[in-house]
Amino acid sequence: MSQRAIPYMQFRGGSSKGLFFLAGDLPADEAARNQLLLSALGRDGRQIDGLGGGNPLTSKAAIVSLSSRDDADIDYLFVQVVVGENRVDTTANCGNILAGVGPFAVEAGLVPVSSAETRVRVHMRNSGKVCELVLQTPQGAMTYCGDARIDGVPGTSAAVICNYDDVAGSACGSLLPTGNVVDVVDGIEMTCVDNGMPVVVMRAADLGISGYETPEQLNGNEALKARLQKIRLQIGPKMNLGDVDGAAVPKMCMISAPSHGGAINTRTFIPYQCHDAVGVLGAVSVATACILPNSVAQNITQLGEGNPLQLSVEHPSGEFSVSLAIDYSAELPRVTQAGLLRTARLLSHGDLYIAEAC
Template sequence: MQLAIPFMQFRGGSSKGLYFLASDLPSEPAERDQLILAAVGREARQIDGLGGAHPLTSKVAVVSRSSRPDADVDFLFVQVVVGENRVDTTPNCGNILAGVGPFALEAGLIPVQGDTTTVRVYMLNSANLCELTIQTPNGKITYEGNAKIDGAPGTSAPVICNYLDVAGSICGALLPTGNTKDIIDGIPVTCIDNGMPVVVINAQDLGKTGYESCAELTNDAEFRAKLEAVRLKVGPLMNLGDVTKKVVPKMTLIAPPQNGGHISTRTFIPHTCHDAIGVLGAVSVATACILPNSVTEGIAVIPEGNPKNLSVEHPSGEFSVELEQDANGHVIKAGLLRTARLLSRGEVYVIV
């Protein structure tokens, strides 16, 4: 039989996903995940689901009112691993997070507060908080505006995202190996987690310029095998265990900026080169740039002042990150701009 499940679909940042109320899904995780797979699509084409046959369009948000005094809503991110009939709830997704505030308003989970509404989101994947500020002029949410982000067409109303103390949210420490720099298979790497576990590597150390197209990097089997060998070895060192079937850590090649930014990147999620860069991945890379003795030294251009505004270049543009440090140099807040738009709402039918 077919079961009808209420949903909304949002473009969040440069990703797209299905948003569900937790109360509309099974409470048991394994059963919930099977329903999500049925809704998005189990096989590579996702022909029998609503996914887009790509990691950036095979994402899900599960949202509920929070019982925490410091949060309005709880958010669980679920990545459907395309073609593998499984999900991964290890990482966060800052792009899908950008749609959580609008979804909470559309679903009636929280009231509008004025011309702007701030939604405090507790991220269940990492046990961290993020404040989202949404445009609600005249007491209604709007998606119209002049904010533009690379990786998404047109302009929209801005969604301001302030991540609060996310260092070590997945791995337990900003530098989970205890080192600013490690040597893996003879290759210097910086393993960092400021909201997203990332392994930062100088592209030249893997025989690349760092300016190659995504297709060129993805289709280079020899290069990808070398990159995956490093990823599998750093997984346990980053307290992630066996990462064979995980989408983290993300692997990011870096090179000097080309277009007026502070660092150029090519990121893999985990085996396909990302057309852009993930929100929290950009935060982690930007943080690596300001750490003394990381692999970014001599490659990244570091701005003055505090907070520091860093532009992370990627294949389809750039991503600006504002990092605020305390007196000891620790990053205590990461701010950035996203946009989101409601695409559809209704019921998805799944076979049970």
């Protein structure tokens, strides 16, 4: 069996990790590129013959190149390998992997280091939106050492600040893709929001749970999972997502009152398993639901004051802090920028090998 070498880097970005590639090192043809990524990460559920970890959070890829846009430095395409299904999904963004895109661009020589902090504007090809990353680059190089801490990741690292510019409608075309603040499916009220990530927000109590169960408990609740899937299949087309059977979005998020001083507590299915945390852009969409008048979150959320507004989104392994700059001049509040703290670390750098036919 002959093998083909492909240059790559592997980063932990936020609470995920993935393989990072220069676009020029991959096939230009989309189908051929996707087949290569499946081989690189692994096609079966264990991903035993690839570099994926057998988990959606570790089965991700980023494809990066210089951008031709005036408002961006680089282009970034996120690719999710759907574990065990031998296919990829490029529908949604991934804010965790995005945190590694800036460091990758510096390490790969795509962008120069400017000062103690380097700002990299990233065009997210999945959504067409732009995010500014603020990287720590003292002494003219990337550093991964620092005192920033995020839940779901051990230890501390250098901060990566992610400032998202007006990401409403990233996948669905509008902030409220159904046109409503509240929809009802199978008797369950929900607020459907796409502020960087399509999320269906529902009250946990309406689904017969407390919202404080462990992910293991919820993943063992087959009746709940079947009910969520039935709702998901009905609301997906109404969110302009078409048939969402097997798709990565929308995320299904059940909310309850905060228990650790935050703004809201969450349990999120991404898409069919309840995860230990809430995704980066998922947290932005949930936080946005919290500020919408008459949403399902209105009487549950504990909101502070100020603009930008600081919200702590609680999840099973901790919390996710979101800063929302809000324009209150329209009928509904509009988030003009969302700021989040992430960290990233370079894990490996070299060539991976793709098996070719004998």
